[in-house]
Amino acid sequence: MRITVNVNGEDHTREVEARHLLVRFLRDDLELTGTHWGCDTSNCGTCVVLMDGEPVKSCTVLAAMAEGHETRTVEGLADGDRLDPVQQGFIEEHGLQCGFCTPGMMLSGRALLDRNPDPSEDEVREAISGQLCRCTGYLNIVKAIRWAAAHESAGREEAGSQA
Amino acid sequence: MQVPASFEYQRAQSVEEALELLGRFGEEARVLAGGHSLLPMMKLRLAGPEVLVDINDLTELDHIDETGGELRVGALTRHRTLLESPLVGRHFPIIHDAERVIADPPVRNRGTIGGSLCQADPSEDLSAVCAALHAVAVIRGADGERGVAMADFHRGPYETAVGAGEMLTEVRFPVRPGSGSAYEKLERKAGDWAVAAAGVALCLEDGRMTHVGVGLAAVGAGGLHAEAVQELLEGREPSPELFEEAGRVASASCSPVTDSRGPADYKRHLAGELTKRALRRAVARAAAPAAAVKEG
Ligand SMILES: Cc1cc2nc3c(=O)[nH]c(=O)nc-3n(C[C@H](O)[C@H](O)[C@H](O)COP(=O)(O)OP(=O)(O)OC[C@H]3O[C@@H](n4cnc5c(N)ncnc54)[C@H](O)[C@@H]3O)c2cc1C
Ligand code: FES
Ligand code: FES
Numbered sequence: 001m002r003i004t005v006n007v008n009g010e011d012h013t014r015e016v017e018a019r020h021l022l023v024r025f026l027r028d029d030l031e032l033t034g035t036h037w038g039c040d041t042s043n044c045g046t047c048v049v050l051m052d053g054e055p056v057k058s059c060t061v062l063a064a065m066a067e068g069h070e071t072r073t074v075e076g077l078a079d080g081d082r083l084d085p086v087q088q089g090f091i092e093e094h095g096l097q098c099g100f101c102t103p104g105m106m107l108s109g110r111a112l113l114d115r116n117p118d119p120s121e122d123e124v125r126e127a128i129s130g131q132l133c134r135c136t137g138y139l140n141i142v143k144a145i146r147w148a149a150a151h152e153s154a155g156r157e158e159a160g161s162q163a
Numbered sequence: 164m165q166v167p168a169s170f171e172y173q174r175a176q177s178v179e180e181a182l183e184l185l186g187r188f189g190e191e192a193r194v195l196a197g198g199h200s201l202l203p204m205m206k207l208r209l210a211g212p213e214v215l216v217d218i219n220d221l222t223e224l225d226h227i228d229e230t231g232g233e234l235r236v237g238a239l240t241r242h243r244t245l246l247e248s249p250l251v252g253r254h255f256p257i258i259h260d261a262e263r264v265i266a267d268p269p270v271r272n273r274g275t276i277g278g279s280l281c282q283a284d285p286s287e288d289l290s291a292v293c294a295a296l297h298a299v300a301v302i303r304g305a306d307g308e309r310g311v312a313m314a315d316f317h318r319g320p321y322e323t324a325v326g327a328g329e330m331l332t333e334v335r336f337p338v339r340p341g342s343g344s345a346y347e348k349l350e351r352k353a354g355d356w357a358v359a360a361a362g363v364a365l366c367l368e369d370g371r372m373t374h375v376g377v378g379l380a381a382v383g384a385g386g387l388h389a390e391a392v393q394e395l396l397e398g399r400e401p402s403p404e405l406f407e408e409a410g411r412v413a414s415a416s417c418s419p420v421t422d423s424r425g426p427a428d429y430k431r432h433l434a435g436e437l438t439k440r441a442l443r444r445a446v447a448r449a450a451a452p453a454a455a456v457k458e459g
Contacts, residue, residue, distance in 0.1 A: 001172065018172035018215070019205075024164075040165045042203055048269055054243075055269040060202050064172050065195075065217060108268070129353045130267025 005066045007032065008076030016063050023047045025063035026073060034074035034103050038132075045131030048104030049073050055108045057130070074103035077110065085148035085155075086110050095144030097135035104131050109145035117156075118149055167205035174217040178224065178303065178332060181216050186305050186328040188214040194330050195219070196239060197273035199266075200282040224277070224332060227251060234336040238277025242266070245276065255296060255336060256448055257344035257362050261288045267354035277331045280316065283323050286356045286381040290317060292346060294378030294388045295362035298336050304329035313388070320384045339374060341366045343449025347437040348380070351424060357381040358424045359433035361413065363441040365396070367449040372396050377409075377442075382434045383418035391416045392438060401446045409442055410435035 004013040007030060014029050026032045026049065035058060038044040042060040049058045050072040077084040086109045089095065096102040105128055112119055112127040119127070124142045133141060175181035185192050193212035195201060196219070204210040218224065224239035227248050234254055236245070245251050246262035265271060265288050279289040280300065293300075294317075299310045302325055311324045318324060325331055348360035360380040365372045375396045379386035392412050399405055414435035421427045 018170055019167045021166065024166075040206070042199060042270065045267070045269060051272075054272045056272055057269050060199055061273070062172070062195075062198070062202070064174070065198070065219060068220070127268055130269045 001064065003064050003067045005063060005071060006069070007071045008073060009070075018062065018064055020063045021059055022049070022061040022063045022066050022071070023058040025066075026058065026071075029063075032073050032075050036100055036103055038100070043132075044101075045108075045128075046101050046104050048107050048131060050107050050111055053111060053114060055104075055111050055130075072107070074106060077106060084110060085151045086113065086145060089144035089147035089151065090141075093140050093143040093147050095136065095140045101131055101133040101135075105133065105141050105145075109141075109148065112145065113149055113152065117153060119146070121146070165206035167202060168208065168211050170205075170212055171214045172217065173214060174220060176220055178221060178330075181218055181221065181330060182303065182305055182328065184214070184216045185330060188216075189327045192216055192327075194277075194281070196275040196278035196281075197241065198278075199270055199274045200278060200284070218330070229254075229338065232338055234338055236276055236334045236336070238275065238331045238333060240276050242271035242274045242276075242279075243268070246271065254338050254342070255344055255364070257292055257295060257346045257364055257445070258289075260346035261292045261348070261360075261362065264348050264350060264354075265289070270354070276334055280334065281323055281325060281331055283317055283319075283321050285320055285384045285387060288346070288348065288357060288360060288380050290387055291360060291362045291378035291380035293334060293336075295344065295346075295364040295376040296336050297364070297374065297376045298334050300324070300331055301333040301335060302326075302329050303332045308332070310335070314390075317384070317387055337374075339366050341368060341449055342374070343367070343445045343447065345441045345444035345448060347441040347444075349433055349437065356424070359419065359430045359437060361434060361437035361441045363438065363445040365445055365449060367401075367446065370400055371398055372401060372446070373398065377413070377438065379413065379417055379434050379438070381419070381424070382430050383420065386413075386417035386419075386434065389413055389416055389438070396442075401442075406439045406442050410439040413438035 026035045036046040038046040042057045047058045191213040195215040195217045224237040226237040252259045294313045300316045344364035346362045349358045362378045364376040366374045377389040377392040417434045419427045419430035
């Protein structure tokens with residue numbers, strides 16, 4: 001079947017089988033290998049991407065189901081050379097070690113901040129609770145997302161005072 | 164790499180079209196809602212439908228309305244929508260108790276109430292919740308609509324009253340004054356399926372418990388509707404001794420199996436203990452609804 005899926009703001013049309021999973025479509029067809037793939041059983045959360053702004057596990061979504069929706073992957077986080085504050089937060093707070101869970105963690109962090117600009121530590125932990133990290137012990141991931149929250153709110157205040 | 168076997172994909176644009184497709188393909192077709200039970204089962208070859216009818220575009224099935232003394236929840240309503248609905252929390256704190264501990268945020272973004280009930284896995288939290296609340300499932304087919312009480316909806320593990328060519332469109336919950344409800348679940352880790360869980364819903368009328376509903380999850384299909392516990396409690400005044408007795412009856416009436424989540428006798432013990440805890444909280448909430456709102 002022929003599907004058109006919008007990924008990071010661009011439409012991509014491909015001929016696929018109905019059983020083709022979104023994670024494979026992103027990685028194999030579009031060569032967007034930033035979306036990782038781990039357990040294949042909707043448990044580890046490394047395959048998390050955003051669909052219409054909300055985190056979903058792309059190993060458990062058919063590529064065909066993504067048609068008509070906006071998919072955002074880690075490749076769509078930065079604005080040209082300017083990193084998203086969540087990405088910057090992972091650098092500042094040492095939020096990754098091997099990096100396997102990182103794209104999904106950053107996308108869940110982004111989705112959280114878009115709804116809740118000043119999340120508590122518990123709210124951050126809840127938001128990433130469907131995603132496993134075998135390296136960091138989570139502490140620095142939580143700090144990274146909160147770094148981004150603080151940074152974005154400072155940015156908003158600055159913009160406000162300039163206006 | 165796990166991939167489902169080949170199938171034909173149909174994306175329905177209306178309930179009528181979905182029913183037409185389901186009618187045309189009969190036993191070969193399955194509804195695809197959130198896909199978070201069905202796709203994993205297809206990957207494992209535990210399910211092999213030839214046609215999937217995707218209902219995700221049917222926004223008319225994604226709604227929560229209060230009308231005529233009922234809360235009507237569309238079959239495509241996601242776990243997350245239920246969790247975030249103040250209306251649901253106000254009438255049925257049991258649903259929020261359960262939704263907080265069903266899977267994890269990305270799964271809750273996709274999974275639906277209709278999929279949960281139709282999956283009919285004895286470990287499904289919303290099945291126990293809907294059993295406790297004496298919900299009514301609205302099933303639609305080519306010949307129209309019928310309402311089926313939860314006790315008749317679940318026919319056994321992975322079996323429901325939804326026939327070939329039919330689909331679940333709505334779940335209706337009776338809204339009653341003086342009601343209270345609660346869900347207690349023990350899980351091994353955040354987002355996991357229950358080791359065991361218990362849901363209780365009731366009303367307090369002149370100090371007596373009425374419309375009592377008790378549903379148990381993960382302790383065998385027979386536990387889903389804990390009728391013996393309901394009968395014990397109906398019309399009685401709450402007391403610690405009665406709660407103890409209710410726990411004993413819950414333990415005795417379920418049939419858990421030993422698996423990776425724990426041995427059967429432990430789960431049996433949990434069924435009793437969690438029933439008591441849910442009962443205490445449900446009664447407290449019915450007695451002081453304002454406090455329950457603050458807590459919830
Ligand atoms: C990692 C993970 C953890 C989970 N943890 C929990 C948990 O702790 N507790 C819990 O209760 N659940 C849990 N679940 C299950 C989750 O709640 C699922 O989303 C739910 O069971 C199925 O909903 P769905 O919309 O995804 O259904 P689908 O997978 O789309 O469908 C399930 C079945 O129902 C049928 N169906 C769906 N909708 C309809 C309809 N309207 N009419 C007729 N038939 C229909 C389908 O044909 C299929 O047979 C978990 C799932 C995952 C992947
Ligand atoms: S690969 Fe999707 S959840 Fe693990
Ligand atoms: S950084 Fe290695 S899994 Fe998270």
